[in-house]
Amino acid sequence: MTTKTYNPGEKAPVSGQYQNPTTKTEVTVVKGEPLPPTPGKGQGYKLVDPTKHKTQK
Numbered sequence: 001m002t003t004k005t006y007n008p009g010e011k012a013p014v015s016g017q018y019q020n021p022t023t024k025t026e027v028t029v030v031k032g033e034p035l036p037p038t039p040g041k042g043q044g045y046k047l048v049d050p051t052k053h054k055t056q057k
Contacts, residue, residue: 004047005021007045008038014047018035020038
């Protein structure tokens with residue numbers, strides 16, 4: 001999806017599933033909330049599935 005890596009503690013730019021490319025674990029993070037700590041130094045997260053919002057009519 002994206003090539004940008006986000007650091008632990010950084011606020012999520014959009015809500016969605018973020019994956020740690022090293023461990024392959026995924027976490028759900030809401031926009032504006034900090035990304036959780038990683039198990040190893042120098043690891044981060046990549047957005048793999050942004051949340052899809054339905055438009056209300």
